[in-house]
Amino acid sequence: MPYSPAHKKEVRKRIVEQARIMFNRDGFSAVSIDQLMASVGLTRGGFYSYFRNKEELYAEAVASFLNGRGKQWRDEAGVEAENGGLDTVRAMIDSYLSSEHLSDIDSQCPMIALPSDVARASPEVRAAYLSLLRAMSWLFENNLAENGAERREKALALSALCVGGMVLSRTIDDTKLADDVRGAAKQTALSMLGVEVQR
């Protein structure tokens, strides 16, 4: 029984994590398996003892966001839900639409970094993307004051506003406009919570 049983798990995790970062930076097709494996300290041949193919890795890389920054958001949401939840929603919006999140490409939410890549990828990859959207809207919905259909609608609209504001900000070169779009989305999202926000 050579190598510890945990070894394979750890290396696999390192590959997924590195892939998530590289896909975020350069997109799915621009990252070659050769580059990826080299930056994990291995060679290309080994890849196929961990994954059936590149697309399978892609799905795992997208989903793995929920282990990092995504998990953090969820954990905070669970803890703070006691004070009514609105604080949690406010903090989430503030964080998602922050300039830190925009410039932290390596750890950025894949819904921002990869939408059009994912739209043309396999069903498994799109399912992973869907799980991110569900996590986000679940976090909103679970912490809003309204009830039923109205609450769900607000949660989905907030998700669209957050992702849309960031996608536009990331794609354009004009940093002034990017900041304005991000700021406008944030103001609007916060004011949707029913509390007036100071400007």
Place this chain on the structure above:
Amino acid sequence: MPYSPAHKKEVRKRIVEQARIMFNRDGFSAVSIDQLMASVGLTRGGFYSYFRNKEELYAEAVASFLNGRGKQWRDEAGVEAENGGLDTVRAMIDSYLSSEHLSDIDSQCPMIALPSDVARASPEVRAAYLSLLRAMSWLFENNLAENGAERREKALALSALCVGGMVLSRTIDDTKLADDVRGAAKQTALSMLGVEVQR
């Protein structure tokens, strides 16, 4: 002087138009110059007497959206601006967030179809994408009732909401959720106009 002087212009336009459609469908890198030229009825070699390279075509294809559906929106906005403009904004939101726009991939707004492709493309391509965003927010801003900074902020937030709602809807497989996100974005956008909308 062989061939009419208009000939080159027309063929070039046909290539750009076909490229816009194919990029919308499959993304930038998945469309080969060979395929593109073949579907215009020519062979690959001819491409380079029209464009310096593939990237230059990409920028033109993105920008060319403003000649089709984009131009239509702008024209309508110009005409209706007399009745205060709110009707124009409402019509724009209705149209942009419609299920027809979502399923009409060939003529879809490239801000929806290509965001993460564009984010990693040349400055020229990003400039073309920026011109689409400017056109959209200009249309909103020019037809809203508020003034100054508040008006601009609302225009940008509406843009984020429209694009975000559509990007999410297009990327996920779950059509029920896609429709809900699109519907939620539309309701929220319309209610931001200060008029209560019937449900």
Place this chain on the structure above:
DNA sequence: TGTACATCAGTGAACGCGCGTTCACTGATGTAC
């Protein structure tokens, strides 16, 4: 503590393939006479 060994993680050459781009050419065009 030391050694022989079975296992399998990792290697890297090789495969077929399609890409963007170049270039010497061919042949359809409208013009000049």
Place this chain on the structure above:
DNA sequence: TGTACATCAGTGAACGCGCGTTCACTGATGTAC
């Protein structure tokens, strides 16, 4: 009206390249004794 011709739009073979994937192998590992 008919013909010779210069132009240049369009052709398609060829280029170098990097990709995803396969596979026969090598050598580090922990175990058994």
